[in-house]
Structures are given as structure tokens and as C-alpha cells.
Amino acid sequence: MRATSTSEPEPTDPATLAALAEIEVFSGLSPPELADICWTAEPFSAPAGAELFHEGAEARDMLCLTEGRVRLEMKVPGRASVRLPEIGPNETLGEIALMGGHERWATAIAEEPVAGFRIARHAFNAQRAAYRPAAFKVLRRLALTVSRRMAVLGGWDRTLPPDSQADEIIRSLLASPPPKTPWTRSEELILEQCRPAKDINPALLRALPIFGEFRDHELEELIADLRIVEVPRRTTIFLEGDNPRACYVTLRGAAERYIDRGDGRQKLSLHGPGRMFGHLALIDHSARAANCVTREDSVLLTLSREEFDVMFDGGSVIAYKLLDAVCALLSEDLIQSLRRQAWFRINITP
């Protein structure tokens, strides 16, 4: 099923359209697509020192700045807040409201007089529900922004301040000694061994929450695009620094993402049945930020970046639904990563 084409919108304010076009996340949208976004945008302004949103509050909108700078702060347990990088003109903040997150993970305070637009979650979600291409192009851009931000935060995973309580706790969780050396394969080799997934019983996918929003005919169409591979226990799927080739969904077994630090192995996440991993390959061409190895004999579904691009550019609803799933995962990953950094009590600077 393909998305409905963007119908001719009613006239919108040219000044608003021009201002939105300057904002990075909306750059490159066609005029009709920009008009779609315009329907979700409300202008706002605030004086210096004003609190734009508060950590823990419901995330109802994304803010797009046209003027001024905003600082973000995140609470540290029992202490003062940690300061996060500032946001400036033509940038966005509070993206999580549009990506499936429900709570603000930081407090935003205007450093100087600010102005811009609020993109309301309910209006944006209405565009998503109607499968308007503009909404999903924006979502893909937001996913890229968040993934780049997480890559920066990930770098600080390796530089804990010494002698802090958090440092002591995190060091205590580093696996020591490192696990048995896994059997290494390149991602290319694994993908070469994939075969079409056409014989999969749709009921197996239906049981996985990640496919919960797919209708039966969409599942059948998705199965036609997916490939499947069996990967033995303790096999490397990809290494940090690899060129990302595909995303994966575990059908059976489990895969673990980790990074190697000088004094041990830091486990990042475990991906059991129904969990997607390597999904940044669908939105970002940057190198893999972590290693991934199977912990059990596993069966994985794969979708290459090239196949996803064809689906997405063709307006496939299946691609849009997969992007929704990626955005929800990124929201969770971002919050966990930020919590970890706040826990570390470091002052994050650009």
C-alpha cells in the first residue's frame, strides 16, 4: 500500500513557509510538503529566562527556533542539574514529542529572547495517521538528528570522571574478564547467507510487538521484502566502525551490543525476540557505533538500507511504519543514554 499523495493545500502564510524552510529539519521539503507542516505549526516567543518546558512534563510539541538560544538542563540525583548543549536558530528541541516519547527528558530555558514555531504533537500525529509523506520525511530527519546526538553522547560513555560514585558503579559493571572471543564474521558474509523470508508464518511476526501495528496484508507484503538468516551463538554480526548495511529484527535467540573500554567490556543492550537493532543503518550512513554479537543460536530478519530506501522513497506505508518503530526505539535509547550521562555528572559541552 502506498501513501496518499499530497493533495493541493489551502494557501498558507508565505512568511511562515519561508521561515519553516530555513529550519534544518524541514530543508529540502517540497512546497506542498512544507504546507503540510505549516498546518501543524504555531508561532511562539518568550523572553530571556523563560522556561519553555520542564523535565518530566508531558511532551506535547517540538519547538523550532528562528531566533535566540535555549539551554537544556537535566536533573542529577541529589545534586544540581547537568547542563546540555545549547540549541540555536534554525534548530529544533523537544523532538521526542513527535517520535513517540511522552515525557520531557530535560528542562528548556531561554538564554535570550527566543521566537519560532511549535509543532503540536496531536496535529503532527494526524498527518502521520493519514500517511502524509511530509510527516515521515521530517521524522526521518529527526531520527538522524537524534542519532547524531547519541553518537556524541556515546563518546562520553568512554570518558567517565574518575573517583566519582557513578564511575565506581559503572566500572563495577564492566564485564571482567571479557567473554570468550566470539567467532567473527563480517556483516557482508552474514548478509550473503540471507535467504528470502517468504516461508515465514505471519503468525510468528504477529506475536512480536514491533509488528503490532501492521495489518495482515501489510505483514505479508513486509515478509516479501525481508530476508532471514540463522546465526550461531557467539558470532559477531558487526563491529564498531563498520559501514552499516542493514537493520535486524530478532525472531529467535538474542544479540548483544557492547563497546570495549580499556578496562573491560560495557554491555549496552540485549535484543531478544521482536527487538530491532542496527536500525540506524536505515537513516544514517555513519559508521557503526558499537559491536554486536549473538548470545544464543539466533534467527534474524534483515532489511538492507537499499531496500528500505526504495520502499520509503516510493511512499510505502510499510516503510513508514518501520520508521515509526525506529523512532520509538531512538526515543528510548536517547533517554537511557542521557540518564547515563546525567548519572555521570559531567558537564556536557559541544
Place this chain on the structure above:
Amino acid sequence: MCRVVAYLGEPITLSGLLYDSDCSLVHQVYDPVLYQYLNLGGTGIAAWDPGSPAADRPLIYRSTALPMYDRNLVSLARKSKAGCLLAHVRGTDYFEEGAQLVAEPNVHPFQYDGYPVALAHNGGLHRFREMKHSLLNHIDPTVASLIEGTTDSEWIYAVLLTQLAKQGEPVTAERIGDAVFETFRCIREVRRKHGIEVASGVNLFVSDGRSLVVTRFAFDFGCYEGVVNKDQLAYHSLWYTAGDAYGKYDGQWRMGADGPLTSVLVASEPLTSDDKTWVEVPEYTMLMASREHGRLITVHACDIDV
């Protein structure tokens, strides 16, 4: 499934861990955050108080009474302190087909008289009834004669005691850890023999009063028969916090962060709704905590790959 708390550190009134915080262990009997079922199968504690007579032997309390209404436990918790604690509330199937026996011998922690460690377990061995008699090959007959209940957890305890005896004296965190690894290898061998390949959680909590060994592990995680059910999608949870003392600070229960590491708390889920001071223990991980140099506690982790 069950909820468990393990503590090693500065002596603390038991009520601080069992009753007082907004997500205390007793609160998790009827309103766990990370688990959707009630835990009504019994409550038990093993508590070591360094200032008590026979300090190396724990206070054991096990009851099938609901702890919210158990006035004996409430009174005991308010009046007793411990520098080391294992506490467990048992969750078990409550539909007729899979119903488990709710009885005092099935309440954790298990601690046989004369043996150095106590154990509590969160998880379950798939097809346990088929495999349990094969476990006898890995249990000392004297220990086997002490098994009273019907749980897989007690049989895991019996295998552990047998493996621990092989590690020699004195009992240390490392030797307990090695015994746990051997226990897992024994269970793996029996599962293989019976062709059992379905996920089975073994979050173990083991202590001798001076050290703590906790695992977040499952055999064959992600492996299932037929179509996966939602209970098989996630690893059993395990969370961890550490600091200088667990207490109430500015109205919030948490670990203090001003001094050296002298207290460790590991639990199935955080004991407070504000969980910012807790971190999740990674899957396939064993944590070992022990006192060194007086009050200071050392914690380190091992990957579990058996």
C-alpha cells in the same frame, strides 16, 4: 515471577528495605512496577546482624502469610537490623493448570542448617519435573536428603551447595561465584540431555552474610516453542545501586553519595519510584560484592557464558 532484594552494607533496619519506601519489597507483592502479576506465594528473609549472637548465622523468617498483614514480620522488621539481607516474595502461577504449591517449605530464601550460604531465585526451569531427577547426579546425597519442597529453586540450591563444597575453604565471593558457574554448567548438561531448549530464567541471589553473589542470566534466552508469548520477550529484570548508606535523604529513599562505597543493594526492581540512582544490571552478568578493608565493599562483574 518473584521479586527479590539483596543487601550488603551498613547495618540498616529491615523495615527500610521491606516496608518503608514507596516501591518497597512488600509493596511489590501487590503492585510491582516491572512485572504484571501478584507475588502471593510467601515471604522470606535471611538477615545477618554482625552485632547479634552467632553472627555468622542468619535470622531466617519464612511465611505464607501476606506480609502487608503479617504483624509478626512488621514488628520484627522495625526492631531488627542487618548488615546483609536476602529477602524474597514468591510469585507463582495461580491458574489451576499450572498452580504451584504454596507452603512454607517452598518459600525462599533456602538455608540448610550447617551450610554456609542462603539462596533466593527469580525465574523458573522449563520442564523442571522431567529433568529434576537427573539433577540428582550433581547433588551430594546428604544435601539431597534435606530437600523439603517442590520448587526448582530449592534443587538449584542443592546443586549449588554440592558445587560449593568442592571449592574448598574458606567461603569467599569468588568461590561462591565459581560454584554458581558450576551449577549452571550442571543444569546446562541436564537440559541438553533432556533436549530442553526453551528459555529459563535463573536470577540467583546468594550470600553467606559477608559477601553477595547475584546473577542476571537465562538459559536459551529468546528460544521458544511454537509462537513466542509475551512473557518470553524480556529477561527477568535486575537493578543495582551502591553508595555509603541507604536511607531517606530529602524525603527520598536512596543510596547516599557523599562517602566511600560501603553499601550495595541489588533488587528485581528499584525500591523507589524515583529510580535515577539505580542502574540496570546487564543481562548475562554475575555481580560479586564483598567486604574488604573493613567497611569498604568491592563489587565486580563477570560475564556468564555457559
